[in-house]
Amino acid sequence: MGGAQAGGGEPDDAAPFRVLPALDDENRFFWTSGQDGCLRFLRCEGCGYYLHPPSPRCPVCGGTELAPAAVSGRGEVFSFTVNHQPWDGSTEPYVVALVELPEQNGLRLTTNVVGCAAEDVHIGLPVRVRFEHRDPVWIPLFEPDGPAEPAVP
Numbered sequence: 001m002g003g004a005q006a007g008g009g010e011p012d013d014a015a016p017f018r019v020l021p022a023l024d025d026e027n028r029f030f031w032t033s034g035q036d037g038c039l040r041f042l043r044c045e046g047c048g049y050y051l052h053p054p055s056p057r058c059p060v061c062g063g064t065e066l067a068p069a070a071v072s073g074r075g076e077v078f079s080f081t082v083n084h085q086p087w088d089g090s091t092e093p094y095v096v097a098l099v100e101l102p103e104q105n106g107l108r109l110t111t112n113v114v115g116c117a118a119e120d121v122h123i124g125l126p127v128r129v130r131f132e133h134r135d136p137v138w139i140p141l142f143e144p145d146g147p148a149e150p151a152v153p
């Protein structure tokens with residue numbers, strides 16, 4: 001695949017593969033929403049449409065009365081790729097996924113699926129959100145939302 005080459009920059013040794021988002025007034029609520037364990041999207045108060053990524057105006061009705069609204073945090077894998085690029089030789093293959101949320105057709109989030117082996121991820125896999133706190137943000141990741149399993153240390 002002719003993907004973009006990372007142009008020779010040194011990996012950031014503090015964060016093996018995550019580039020933390022730059023917060024601004026539009027996206028701050030999204031990246032700090034996990035503080036209370038809840039995933040939120042900007043929602044139009046006029047027609048109820050969820051906007052992701054955040055935008056100043058609803059694309060459906062043109063409304064500008066928008067407010068963060070909590071969603072269930074559950075979804076399913078819409079598509080995914082497994083990244084085998086070894087960062088510092090220490091990172092297991094990880095899964096970059098597009099997770100679709102049940103609240104709205106087409107409401108999808110680019111994220112990582114964690115908490116299971118990369119080969120266990122498949123399209124349609126039910127997942128639920130789990131936040132990773134990387135000050136000052138809470139990164140929404142997803143893990144399989146299966147039946148309760150014994151805790152693994």
Ligand SMILES: [Zn+2]
Nearest residue numbers: 044047058061
């Ligand atoms: Zn609207």
